[in-house]
Amino acid sequence: MFDRRLIINFDxxxxxxxxxxxxxxxxxxxxxxxxxSAPLSLFYYRQAYWLLFGLLVLFVIVNVNYxxxxxxxxxxxxxxxxLLFAVLFFGKTKFGSQRWLSLWGFSLxxxxxxxxxFILALSKFFSENIxxxxxxxxxxxxxxxxxxxxxxxIYLQPDLGTAGIIVLIFFSMLFFLNISKKTIYCFFALVxxxxxxxxxxxxxxxxxxxxxxxxPELDPLNAGYQVIQSKIAVGSGGFFGKGFMLGTxxxxxxLPEQHTDFVFSVWAEEWGFIGCLVFLLICFFIIYRxxxxxxxxxxxxxxxxxxxxxxxxxxxxxxxxxxTLGLFPVVGVTLPFFSYGGSSVITFMIGISxxxxxxxxxxx
Amino acid sequence: xPLNFNENIIEKTLNKKIRxxxxxxxxxxxxxxxxxxxxxxxxxxxxxxxxTNNRIRVTKTPAPRGIIxxxxxxxxxxxxxxxxxxxxxxxxxxxxxxxxxxxxxxKFDINDLKKKxxxxxGHPPFEPITLRKELTWxxxxxxxxxxxxxxxxxxxxxxxxxYCLGCFAPHVFGFLGEVNQKEIQEQNGLDYSPGDLxxxxxxxxxxEKYLRGQKGGLQTEVDVLGNKKKILAEIEPVPGKNxxxxxxxxxxxxxxxxxxxxxxxxxxxxxQNGDVLVLASSPAFDSNxxxxxxxxxxxxxxxxxxxxxxxNKAIQCQQPPGSVFKIVTAIxxxxxxxxxxKQKFFCPGFFKLGNRRFNCWKRGGHGWMNLKQALxxxxxxxxxxxxxHLDVDKIAYxxxxxxxxxxxxxxxxxxxxGLVPTKKWKKKKYGTPWQKGETFNMSIGQGFLxxxxxxxxxxxxxxxxxxxxxxxxxxxxxEGNNYKKIxxxxxxxxxxxxxxxxxxxxxxLVLVVNSEKGTGRKARLNSVTVAGKTGTAQxxxxxVDFEDKDVPLRFKDHAWFVSFAPAEQPAxxxxxxxxxxxxxGSVAAPVAREIIKKYLSxx
Numbered sequence: 001m002f003d004r005r006l007i008i009n010f011d012x013x014x015x016x017x018x019x020x021x022x023x024x025x026x027x028x029x030x031x032x033x034x035x036x037s038a039p040l041s042l043f044y045y046r047q048a049y050w051l052l053f054g055l056l057v058l059f060v061i062v063n064v065n066y067x068x069x070x071x072x073x074x075x076x077x078x079x080x081x082x083l084l085f086a087v088l089f090f091g092k093t094k095f096g097s098q099r100w101l102s103l104w105g106f107s108l109x110x111x112x113x114x115x116x117x118f119i120l121a122l123s124k125f126f127s128e129n130i131x132x133x134x135x136x137x138x139x140x141x142x143x144x145x146x147x148x149x150x151x152x153x154i155y156l157q158p159d160l161g162t163a164g165i166i167v168l169i170f171f172s173m174l175f176f177l178n179i180s181k182k183t184i185y186c187f188f189a190l191v192x193x194x195x196x197x198x199x200x201x202x203x204x205x206x207x208x209x210x211x212x213x214x215x216p217e218l219d220p221l222n223a224g225y226q227v228i229q230s231k232i233a234v235g236s237g238g239f240f241g242k243g244f245m246l247g248t249x250x251x252x253x254x255l256p257e258q259h260t261d262f263v264f265s266v267w268a269e270e271w272g273f274i275g276c277l278v279f280l281l282i283c284f285f286i287i288y289r290x291x292x293x294x295x296x297x298x299x300x301x302x303x304x305x306x307x308x309x310x311x312x313x314x315x316x317x318x319x320x321x322x323x324t325l326g327l328f329p330v331v332g333v334t335l336p337f338f339s340y341g342g343s344s345v346i347t348f349m350i351g352i353s354x355x356x357x358x359x360x361x362x363x364x
Numbered sequence: 365x366p367l368n369f370n371e372n373i374i375e376k377t378l379n380k381k382i383r384x385x386x387x388x389x390x391x392x393x394x395x396x397x398x399x400x401x402x403x404x405x406x407x408x409x410x411x412x413x414x415x416t417n418n419r420i421r422v423t424k425t426p427a428p429r430g431i432i433x434x435x436x437x438x439x440x441x442x443x444x445x446x447x448x449x450x451x452x453x454x455x456x457x458x459x460x461x462x463x464x465x466x467x468x469x470x471k472f473d474i475n476d477l478k479k480k481x482x483x484x485x486g487h488p489p490f491e492p493i494t495l496r497k498e499l500t501w502x503x504x505x506x507x508x509x510x511x512x513x514x515x516x517x518x519x520x521x522x523x524x525x526x527y528c529l530g531c532f533a534p535h536v537f538g539f540l541g542e543v544n545q546k547e548i549q550e551q552n553g554l555d556y557s558p559g560d561l562x563x564x565x566x567x568x569x570x571x572e573k574y575l576r577g578q579k580g581g582l583q584t585e586v587d588v589l590g591n592k593k594k595i596l597a598e599i600e601p602v603p604g605k606n607x608x609x610x611x612x613x614x615x616x617x618x619x620x621x622x623x624x625x626x627x628x629x630x631x632x633x634x635x636q637n638g639d640v641l642v643l644a645s646s647p648a649f650d651s652n653x654x655x656x657x658x659x660x661x662x663x664x665x666x667x668x669x670x671x672x673x674x675x676n677k678a679i680q681c682q683q684p685p686g687s688v689f690k691i692v693t694a695i696x697x698x699x700x701x702x703x704x705x706k707q708k709f710f711c712p713g714f715f716k717l718g719n720r721r722f723n724c725w726k727r728g729g730h731g732w733m734n735l736k737q738a739l740x741x742x743x744x745x746x747x748x749x750x751x752x753h754l755d756v757d758k759i760a761y762x763x764x765x766x767x768x769x770x771x772x773x774x775x776x777x778x779x780x781x782g783l784v785p786t787k788k789w790k791k792k793k794y795g796t797p798w799q800k801g802e803t804f805n806m807s808i809g810q811g812f813l814x815x816x817x818x819x820x821x822x823x824x825x826x827x828x829x830x831x832x833x834x835x836x837x838x839x840x841x842x843e844g845n846n847y848k849k850i851x852x853x854x855x856x857x858x859x860x861x862x863x864x865x866x867x868x869x870x871x872x873l874v875l876v877v878n879s880e881k882g883t884g885r886k887a888r889l890n891s892v893t894v895a896g897k898t899g900t901a902q903x904x905x906x907x908v909d910f911e912d913k914d915v916p917l918r919f920k921d922h923a924w925f926v927s928f929a930p931a932e933q934p935a936x937x938x939x940x941x942x943x944x945x946x947x948x949g950s951v952a953a954p955v956a957r958e959i960i961k962k963y964l965s966x967x
Contacts, residue, residue: 130374176381178374220597221581225422232420235403235411249415254488269415273404277397284393288386295382303378318392325399 009360010062014289018337018352021282022051025338028267031245032258043259043340050342054349061353065361069354070127070301073120077146080117083110084153091157099157109343111154111162116350118150118166119308122173127301134180137187143170161332165315172311173304226262229254231326233265241272259340261332264324283317293359302358309351420596421490421584424557427577428523430604432537432567434613435840439528441537446524446656447499449507450492451481455516462515469510470503472496492518497656524655525561525568531650533616535676536609536643536776536838538566539654555579561657565674567607567838570775574842577604605844610639610837618962619644622955628923628942629677629817631836632959635825635928635937637853638834640774642938642959643818645677677941679772679779682814686899686948687742687883688924689763689809691827691869693750694739696762698865702753705868708732711745715804722748722804725900739872742883742898744808751807756798759806760786766823767833767857768815774836782819785812810902821939824926826859827873828895828934830866833857873897874931877953887927887953892964896927896956898948920944925952929960936963 026048033044061069069076087101087110100107125143147170155163233249242248247269249255255262268276290310297303313336320335322328334341336348403411414420432441449466456462459481467474477495484493499507499519507519525540541564548556555578556562562576563569580601585594612632619630623646632642647669653662666673675681697703713729715722724730724744730737738746763769769784785806787798805811815823818836826833835854842849859866873895877884883898901922923945928934938956945951 132373175385176378178377220583221422221424221599224597225420225583228420231403232411232414234400235407236415237404238408238412239405254490268400268404273400276400276404280393280396280400284389287389291382291386291389295379300374300378307382314389314392318396321396325396325403327399 005363006360009362011289011293011356011359014286014359015352015356017282017285017289021279021286022337024267024279024282025263025335026051027244028263028270028338029259029340031247031270032250032263032266034245035250046342047340047345050345051349053342054345057346058349058353058356061350062357062360064357066302066305066354066357067299067361069357070120070124070305073117073124077114077117077121077150080110080114081149081153083108084114084150086110088153088156099159107342109341111157111159112341112343112347114150114154115162115165115169115312116309116347116354118146119169119173119305119312121146122170123301123304123308126173126177126304127299130300134178134183136180136183140174140179140183143174159332161319164331165312165319165333168315169308169311172315173308176304176307226255226330227323227326230262230265230324233262234268234325237269237272237275239273241268241270241275244270246270260334261320261330261339262324263335263338263340264321267338268324283313287314287317290355293355293362296362297358298362302361305354306358309355312351313348421582423582423584425580425582425599425601426523427579427601428603429525429577430571430575430844431606432575433606433608435608435610437608438613440532440609440611440613441525441527441651443523444526445521446497447504448494448520448522449496449499449503450518450520451495452490452492452516452518453481453484454489457515462517465510465514466495466517469506470496492520497522498524522656525651526655527651529613529617530652531648532613532620533611533643534566534649534651535645535678536566536611536640537651538568538570538776539564539651539658540568541565541654542657564654566676566776567609569777571607571839571842574605574607574844578602602845605842605847607842608840610634610641610840611643612641612963614966615959615963616642616644619955619959620646620648622958623648626942626945627671627677628940628945629681630938630940630955630959631678631817631821632936632938632963633821633825633834633836635828635834635934638822638825638836638856639840639853640836640838641936641963643678643838645675645681647671647673649673676776676778677943678817679774679776680816681941681943682780682782682816683922683941683943684811684813684901685809685815685820686901686922686924687744687809688820688897688899688926688948689813689815690739690742690747690807691873691897692763692766692768693747693754693759693807694735694872695861695865695869696754696759697735697750698868699762699861700754700758703735703750705735708734709738709746709749711743713745715745715748717748717801717804720801722801736868736872736875739869739897740875740879740882742876747807748804751800751803754803754807756803756806757786759803760784762861763813765857765860766826768813768819768823772818772822772836772856774818775838779818780816782816783812783814809899817939817941820924820926820941821937822856824897824928824937824939825934826857827866827869828928828937829859830863830870831859833859870895870931873928877927883949884925884927884953886949887925887957887960889929889957889961892929892960893931894927894929894957894960895931896925896953898953899924899926900947900949903944918944920946923948923951925949925956927953927956927960929964936960 029044029047083101087099091099091101099109099111101110122143129139151163151166154166229249233255236249247266249269250258250266255265258266267279287310290306290313294303294306294310297306316333316336319328319333323330334344428443431439434440463474463477466472467477480495481493504519507517527537540561543556543560543562547562563572578601580599582595583597585596615632619642623630623644626646628646630642630644633640649666710732711724711730713724713727730741730743733743733746763784769782771779771781790798802811806813822833822836833856835856837851837853839851841851874893876882877887877894877896884896887894887896901924903919903921923942925948926939928937938959940952940955942951
């Protein structure tokens with residue numbers, strides 16, 4: 001019964017690369033934790049457990065043909081949406097935003113899971129409605145509807161980082177469709193017309209938030225300070241870095257949110273330019289491999305799922321690293337396999353498992 | 365769904381775009397590579413220098429808290445600068461030496477200083493540790509003269525709350541306290557961080573969101589000694605908004621002096637608009653004790669005082685109103701036509717219901733009385749006779765008409781509602797039916813009935829004006845930069861009883877003070893006609909006649925007196941409550957007289 005080709009096509013090298021990245025991330029977390037006392041110093045163990053659990057999830061998903069997964073994609077996404085709306089009503093509030101659901105003693109962040117089901121749902125739609133003629137507005141009504149209904153509950157939490165990622169993934173996937181030129185021009189015109197109108201609707205504090213979002217210098221005591229300290233951390237790493245567990249910026253707590261948003265600063269400080277290069281190469285290969293899996297997939301749905309996941313990784317890597325290097329405003333976007341967080345780890349593991357899954361079945 | 369890709373145009377365009385996206389991604393990563401090269405290789409030495417002794421600091425600048433003014437713009441509560449001695453660990457090379465020098469220079473206990481530093485272990489080294497709050501001028505000049513030798517020490521200006529009149533209306537203004545974890549999490553749109561002082565009581569708490577400004581901050585580069593070298597960015601703090609209150613400082617002071625050595629409360633209102641002129645509770649405390657965080661032994665003293673200085677007795681003390689309530693019973697009887705104004709009852713000094721004996725306060729009896737005489741001389745027997753013909757729920761209905769049993773909604777937290785018993789209430793609470801004898805008690809303001817001094821004052825405002833009961837207001841308006849909020853007078857209740865009944869009651873109340881046999885004689889003033897009503901609430905029912913001096917203090921009666929003046933054109937209502945003071949006519953009435961005299965002499 002069992003198809004030997006599944007084993008032959010299982011991309012062990014890709015999985016090893018991911019495990020290597022996870023290991024480096026875990027090491028980095030250990031360094032961060034070592035400067036804290038009791039409850040905080042435990043993230044590192046918890047992250048290890050999450051990674052192991054993520055691997056378990058990975059081996060389960062790999063055994064289910066992705067075509068069947070895509071078949072029920074709408075239901076999966078409906079479930080995600082249900083959780084997203086549940087968060088708005090029953091969620092736990094931390095640091096002024098409501099993102100977590102308490103389930104059986106765990107804090108679940110549904111917006112993480114939603115990214116995957118969002119990609120699956122879009123892939124299902126695009127693969128079933130693909131045609132030779134270019135897409136027009138009318139054809140794209142449903143995907144836009146999915147985008148809006150996913151975007152708003154996340155935006156309202158508020159979790160601008162994840163909401164932005166959702167939009168980026170959406171347009172990244174649209175890029176691969178054959179859309180009529182007229183529709184593209186119309187769309188850009190519409191966006192341009194609407195922008196000033198939105199500005200009027202916004203309240204003062206929201207306007208201010210957007211301005212700070214665009215220019216952290218306006219908020220020099222919080223976001224601006226964080227960026228400066230992060231840049232000092234990265235820059236002071238120099239060529240060889242300060243060494244494992246020897247980063248002064250992180251040990252003296254100049255870095256904010258070291259274990260989530262600013263993990264890369266700690267890495268860059270301790271491992272220097274060499275360490276960053278290794279990191280960038282691993283990340284690049286993960287994305288490159290995801291795209292090649294998309295390229296080689298024998299089904300359109302497989303191609304779109306792989307593309308979506310490739311861009312999920314790409315945007316996460318890019319925005320997080322840009323942020324720590326002072327090239328992008330401070331938003332809460334995690335660094336895959338480096339940032340602490342159970343929901344985030346599981347989400348990226350599911351992403352990897354889908355890629356392996358599609359790759360295994362390319363000869364069917 | 366699977367497509368044969370090799371011959372498909374779709375596949376071709378898709379694959380073309382995937383190849384294109386690989387190129388774009390290579391570009392993005394190359395850009396990251398360049399940026400890292402720039403930061404770590406080209407600018408590396410600069411950042412290494414910046415990080416070896418991180419010299420960029422963010423400090424918050426506290427915002428001055430709003431001022432509390434009286435109606436006439438006298439400053440009652442304000443903020444003044446105080447100076448704290450702080451230590452920044454990161455700037456200290458030899459901690460032992462620095463601490464020894466500080467303790468030698470300022471005569472501080474070195475172990476105390478060490479303990480303070482020890483306590484902050486685990487915090488980032490750039491966070492200041494406060495070694496001493498509120499330096500004196502002498503201490504400050506000593507530190508400043510040696511500043512260059514003292515590494516890592518800074519003197520920071522911190523605003524301190526000053527209650528200008530000292531121990532003055534603490535129950536109105538309240539006090540500040542260190543913000544707790546719950547308040548930090550709730551935030552309420554205000555920027556709290558640990559150690560901040562926030563309003564915990566009185567107006568300071570009620571007006572927290574107005575009084576508190578917005579913190580500013582500085583991003584600075586400092587030199588090796590921790591001195592500010594260059595300001596990189598600055599945000600100015602926004603001062604808090606100012607509150608104007610109705611309290612009349614002189615009259616308030618008079619009331620507080622009269623209450624000294626007594627336990628109790630005084631509330632004075634302007635019956636026309638509800639302005640709270642006096643709100644005093646005794647024993648009091650000095651809000652200044654809390655100005656920069658209260659010391660433990662001071663706090664203990666307040667907590668352990670058996671007379672509860674932290675309790676605002678004017679709004680939180682619930683007691684039976686005693687004979688003051690006879691006004692309500694009389695109104696109920698007149699409105700329900702249960703009694704005629706001319707009808708007389710005989711008072712032998714007691715009233716027998718079955719085999720129960722209800723005493724009048726005057727053991728010898730009042731003889732024949734009509735309603736007006738019964739009010740003036742506060743004859744209990746007469747009201748027992750009325751109670752015979754009145755249903756308890758009817759009395760409760762009229763009591764509620766005047767605001768008994770519900771909070772007045774004054775701008776202070778923790779107000780109690782009091783209690784107006786009904787048949788339904790008793791059934792629910794005790795499971796037993798209402799007894800006729802309990803109506804007797806209620807008719808003279810005893811038994812289950814509970815009121816607060818502020819309720820008595822608002823009730824009397826209604827009696828005085830005869831039109832409405834105003835909602836008591838302390839805060840008149842709030843002003844700030846480009847901000848103004850006015851709190852107009854508000855109506856709590858409309859009075860809906862006949863004018864005839866009202867003027868009858870008002871006439872009787874004038875006689876309480878101004879006739880020979882009136883119980884409120886001691887409130888009489890020559891210059892102005894005072895109207896009022898005494899009340900003496902029993903703490904325990906006395907089976908035998910004690911001589912007053914034999915009764916232990918805690919069993920002595922509570923004294924009430926409530927009055928308005930001038931009777932023709934009421935300008936002030938004063939309610940006086942003295943806990944375990946004795947009889948209302950002898951203890952509380954003189955207090956009310958002095959307050960009325962003071963207030964009317966200047967207005």
